[in-house]
Amino acid sequence: MTIRLTPLTVSTLLDRVRTEPPLVQCLTNAVVTNFTANVLLALGAAPAMTDIPGEAGPFARAASGVLINLGTPHEEQRRAMLEAAEAANDAGTPWVLDPVAVGSLPVRTALAAELLALRPTAIRGNASEIIALAGLGTGGRGVDATDDPEAALPAALLLAEKHGSVVAVSGPTDLITDGVQTLRISNGDALLTRVTGGGCALGAVTAAFLAVADDGGALAAVAAATAVYTVAAEPAAQASSGPGSFAAGFLDALASLTGQDLEQRLVTA
Amino acid sequence: MTIRLTPLTVSTLLDRVRTEPPLVQCLTNAVVTNFTANVLLALGAAPAMTDIPGEAGPFARAASGVLINLGTPHEEQRRAMLEAAEAANDAGTPWVLDPVAVGSLPVRTALAAELLALRPTAIRGNASEIIALAGLGTGGRGVDATDDPEAALPAALLLAEKHGSVVAVSGPTDLITDGVQTLRISNGDALLTRVTGGGCALGAVTAAFLAVADDGGALAAVAAATAVYTVAAEPAAQASSGPGSFAAGFLDALASLTGQDLEQRLVTA
Amino acid sequence: MTIRLTPLTVSTLLDRVRTEPPLVQCLTNAVVTNFTANVLLALGAAPAMTDIPGEAGPFARAASGVLINLGTPHEEQRRAMLEAAEAANDAGTPWVLDPVAVGSLPVRTALAAELLALRPTAIRGNASEIIALAGLGTGGRGVDATDDPEAALPAALLLAEKHGSVVAVSGPTDLITDGVQTLRISNGDALLTRVTGGGCALGAVTAAFLAVADDGGALAAVAAATAVYTVAAEPAAQASSGPGSFAAGFLDALASLTGQDLEQRLVTA
Numbered sequence: 001m002t003i004r005l006t007p008l009t010v011s012t013l014l015d016r017v018r019t020e021p022p023l024v025q026c027l028t029n030a031v032v033t034n035f036t037a038n039v040l041l042a043l044g045a046a047p048a049m050t051d052i053p054g055e056a057g058p059f060a061r062a063a064s065g066v067l068i069n070l071g072t073p074h075e076e077q078r079r080a081m082l083e084a085a086e087a088a089n090d091a092g093t094p095w096v097l098d099p100v101a102v103g104s105l106p107v108r109t110a111l112a113a114e115l116l117a118l119r120p121t122a123i124r125g126n127a128s129e130i131i132a133l134a135g136l137g138t139g140g141r142g143v144d145a146t147d148d149p150e151a152a153l154p155a156a157l158l159l160a161e162k163h164g165s166v167v168a169v170s171g172p173t174d175l176i177t178d179g180v181q182t183l184r185i186s187n188g189d190a191l192l193t194r195v196t197g198g199g200c201a202l203g204a205v206t207a208a209f210l211a212v213a214d215d216g217g218a219l220a221a222v223a224a225a226t227a228v229y230t231v232a233a234e235p236a237a238q239a240s241s242g243p244g245s246f247a248a249g250f251l252d253a254l255a256s257l258t259g260q261d262l263e264q265r266l267v268t269a
Numbered sequence: 270m271t272i273r274l275t276p277l278t279v280s281t282l283l284d285r286v287r288t289e290p291p292l293v294q295c296l297t298n299a300v301v302t303n304f305t306a307n308v309l310l311a312l313g314a315a316p317a318m319t320d321i322p323g324e325a326g327p328f329a330r331a332a333s334g335v336l337i338n339l340g341t342p343h344e345e346q347r348r349a350m351l352e353a354a355e356a357a358n359d360a361g362t363p364w365v366l367d368p369v370a371v372g373s374l375p376v377r378t379a380l381a382a383e384l385l386a387l388r389p390t391a392i393r394g395n396a397s398e399i400i401a402l403a404g405l406g407t408g409g410r411g412v413d414a415t416d417d418p419e420a421a422l423p424a425a426l427l428l429a430e431k432h433g434s435v436v437a438v439s440g441p442t443d444l445i446t447d448g449v450q451t452l453r454i455s456n457g458d459a460l461l462t463r464v465t466g467g468g469c470a471l472g473a474v475t476a477a478f479l480a481v482a483d484d485g486g487a488l489a490a491v492a493a494a495t496a497v498y499t500v501a502a503e504p505a506a507q508a509s510s511g512p513g514s515f516a517a518g519f520l521d522a523l524a525s526l527t528g529q530d531l532e533q534r535l536v537t538a
Numbered sequence: 539m540t541i542r543l544t545p546l547t548v549s550t551l552l553d554r555v556r557t558e559p560p561l562v563q564c565l566t567n568a569v570v571t572n573f574t575a576n577v578l579l580a581l582g583a584a585p586a587m588t589d590i591p592g593e594a595g596p597f598a599r600a601a602s603g604v605l606i607n608l609g610t611p612h613e614e615q616r617r618a619m620l621e622a623a624e625a626a627n628d629a630g631t632p633w634v635l636d637p638v639a640v641g642s643l644p645v646r647t648a649l650a651a652e653l654l655a656l657r658p659t660a661i662r663g664n665a666s667e668i669i670a671l672a673g674l675g676t677g678g679r680g681v682d683a684t685d686d687p688e689a690a691l692p693a694a695l696l697l698a699e700k701h702g703s704v705v706a707v708s709g710p711t712d713l714i715t716d717g718v719q720t721l722r723i724s725n726g727d728a729l730l731t732r733v734t735g736g737g738c739a740l741g742a743v744t745a746a747f748l749a750v751a752d753d754g755g756a757l758a759a760v761a762a763a764t765a766v767y768t769v770a771a772e773p774a775a776q777a778s779s780g781p782g783s784f785a786a787g788f789l790d791a792l793a794s795l796t797g798q799d800l801e802q803r804l805v806t807a
Contacts, residue, residue, distance in 0.1 A: 521780030
């Protein structure tokens, strides 16, 4: 079955997020936790940053979707992440792994391997991270993307096939694959890379869309999340004077994005 | 003695915050710590987020007011919270408990019970949290308010009487009670629920107003904090294009709020 | 050799930051980590908030510059800070110490002494903090600056001579000294003190400029960082309606600052 990502598919899922707000649990890094919660709220979803051992697991059972982002994985949060992933699997809650800066950094790289073995519903990263996660490279320097998403396609396919995940690689053209079919979305703006969390918050939006996906609709949901996120960046960038006004305008745009905006702007293949 | 919350009462306390800036110590969650500090700075108060064991207690003795917010209560912070509450009591520093998402989450619910036994000067939460804290329900799902403030009145009265606290329940109409008298404030805007920390930062503002309260003036101070906060949201919402521009405009409005704004907008009963 | 801080010197270093983005590792407090990363991104540098033991050291070896800010020094982060400082020294990576609120708070004050013994490339703080760090006073109340930068000159000279650091004291007129020569910069706006992280983020910018400094150019680099930061605040303040719009406008101004802006606005002695 081949998926076509039409503006209608995307806006149907966006309407669901807005009318039946999914509860999205985020175990994410300290830098972007505020922006991530605000992105989810702007979108219409309900964020909850429950990330301590003893609570992360029970919460993941009740949540609609879970994000696990490895940006600043302190010891206590690492335990909470494993607890959340196991509980999510047990309860059938979809969850997203964002392997921030894996590769040469030893603590998160070991943790990413443990989490990967738990078969995330989706994986989102930049090209360097996806290549490193697949064991095909050593990652970029920190959070930088030093590779083009197309260069990460073999890595994305390998991860998708081996772990049953939908893999999304962020970049000028985003690439989303389930190992069988690969979608590409060419929206967004470079200003998304000038705001911290510009990539990380997309992981949370991905969890929100997975929460409202149809059965077997994970690929479409992950692609729709990317579409909404990157399309919203465009009018925000046009109206902005730099990264500060862009960040505020991007939240406004997520809250007001319409089906018509998607029809006019979505560029997909 | 019956309190009337007039615009003049509110602006008198606001002037004190601005001219003799209280030092407000916040032990709060990672998601909203930045926004909370910015709200206090915009208001004219001096924030300090000192929340590690060994420093939280000494700081609470010197602070003008303390906020303890249970949003992401990591192990080290939990110890610091108990240390701060005990020192605040010992030194006579007013302190506010914000029982974020208590109810079904075991770690914070147990901690909330310990803190409640230390008799907070004020408690601020949404209806679900206040009901759960009083042991009259299991809380909402995460940080959502699934109950109307009026539904939380019995719980608020129970907490106020049992622990000697002023209790504030946030919602479309805020409800503030000391167990004897109940005040209601009908200001604010729904955009406050679309910015993370929209409720949490009010807890810090409440601590700032308690710090400048007259003897026996805790009820008036808590109500005045709510009044300033929710009144400031109204011009900000009117000038905004969505949650991103609202958050920036809300900080601007807190900094520029006048007695005249309060006279024109305050709706209280 | 006497340094003159001309607009050209400053804009030459700013161009280097923009064209060869230094990777700036920040071990900083939870309150300002988001704003700090956004300031670095707006400037054109590449932030990475790697602050856990086992990763902080290896990262500091590869980073272009490191910031260690003591605002909320949790136990795990304290270990990571020492690890990062030692690795930075070993690898020749310049690093900046920001001794937030040292003086009466025991945990961070002890840590600051340990870090000071490792001879930071630069130290940035307000007057109260610099005086306390030098052992010449007990610090202000929390993060407040209760002393004028000029009052901190003896402390700054002492720290510079004893530890071989360039010392920057923030205030209405910023003072930067290497113990031999002292530069003064009179730019900026009071709104920088109404946004949390207004001082802390300058520490990260200082690390970015040290990363692109010429050999023996640490004093000029630290002064250039202060110049860019405080000059950018001026048009942002003029265009703002308060602290919320200022924060966004400041990021925009950092991204768009030109050599001409520096020529027109820089006030230095």
